[in-house]
Amino acid sequence: MSITKIAAITGASVSTVARVLRDPEHKCHSMELKERILQTAREIGYVPNEAAKALKSGSAPKKIFHINILLTRVNSDETDPFYSEMLRLVEIEVRKSGGLIENIWRHAVFSSEKKTDFPEIEKSAAQMFHDAKQKHDGLILIGKCSQKGLKSLKRYEKNLISINRNSTTYEVD
Template identity: 45%
Template sequence: MSIKKIAKEAGVSTATVSRVLNNPGYKCSSEELRERIWKIARELNYMPNEAARSLKKGITDTSQKVWYLDVLMTRTGNLETDPFFSELLRVIESEIHRQGCILMHIFHQPLLSNDRKCRTENIDKVIAQMEPDGDIRSDGLIIIGKCNDNVLKKLSAKYRSIVSVNRNSTNYLVDEVICDGKRIAAMAVEYLIGLGHRKIGYVGDCHNESRYKGYQDTLFQYGIDMDISFVIEAEHTEAEGYAVMERLIQRGDAPTAIYCANDMIAIGMLKCLNKYKNRYYVPSIISSDDIEEAQYTKPMLTTVRLPKEEMGKFALYLLIDRLGGGHKGIVRTELEGKLMIRESCTLVENANRMEYYI
């Protein structure tokens, strides 16, 4: 299937289609258009010319074999998308096509990331909904986001190869590419401690979450008692961040600094502080991921950048290598985060001098 066919159905130029499919960082005129192009490409089973020619010739050598792949998105939040995972998906989609593979399906199943819900819901029924409609069965699966251990075991029986891309480890159940959440949290919390903060809060998922564990361990390492009232469990959405900050503003005793488990929580907090910017409470805020929007807040958000491009590329390399018989043991590839120091954090004594608005 040619790019021309996709361009015709999407109502755009072939150049636009090519840029969208091959460049995860390409700024389309709208996110809706970008998603429409990818949807059409998947429906038409688009593959790059070189892969198409190999398939037509019946090439069976594993180094040139065309693999059929699925992607499972398990990000939390049914109504709001976590841009980190969407940006990571762009990288993986583009890399799948560059490697001459066919992306068959993208499944969205937030339930599968929630251990408590997986114990009460019928996960076999959820997994059954991922069965292919046609005769072609996908060879491999890339899981983006946290996934329940029992679900991983069930999925492993359905695919020849699975790779998890995440901020939490699967404890060697499947091949994985991670940017360790504990180390990410440690980097963020240590920065706050270096600014003189001792009353440091945490907002995000607390259940089986490596970033929460990293927050706890870092406070302990520096001899700082963790105040449980500064720990607020929340979904990783902007709305949750906004709501949490509204509650903190009303408190008589609140943390001088907050580590948010992801950028969306932090952005919601910044927007809330903008609304109440005449109040005395102005905490330092730091988070992790470094989504695109983090660079356009004011003050710009200090966060720990996760290497999305490398995470996506290594995930596909591992998947193809196992499918081709290159390795049999479980492989974990761990990448390092990078602290992006911007403007949303300050010395503890200067906390009330910042201006918040987005």
């Protein structure tokens, strides 16, 4: 997919789409437009043409890595300002590093040992990774993840990073 296609879908100019995708901290005149551009890029699987970029700059193309993100403290129909901001910052850093966000999942079932039994956690994990469209290079957990949740996620993903204030007992980075 191309920047031109994203521009057509979102109603933004090609140059605005290019600036937003190239620089995640770009100050777009409308945050709504910026979010629409980023969401559309995610949905259509936009991948920057690294060969063209390398040819233009005279450098060797770098590997693009594909990342999934799991927010464990909220469900899909909930929003939390803290975790929304954390997600935004993680997305910026992933893009700066040459990565692409493949999926963003929200499942509170992973956060509490008390609320949920293991079969429900396992079912959620299986569904997430079954629905993943592309091969991915890792999973970033945002929020607390229960020991049952970590055990289940490790069956599907070997590269896990956790961003939270509660210890995961050094089971993940």
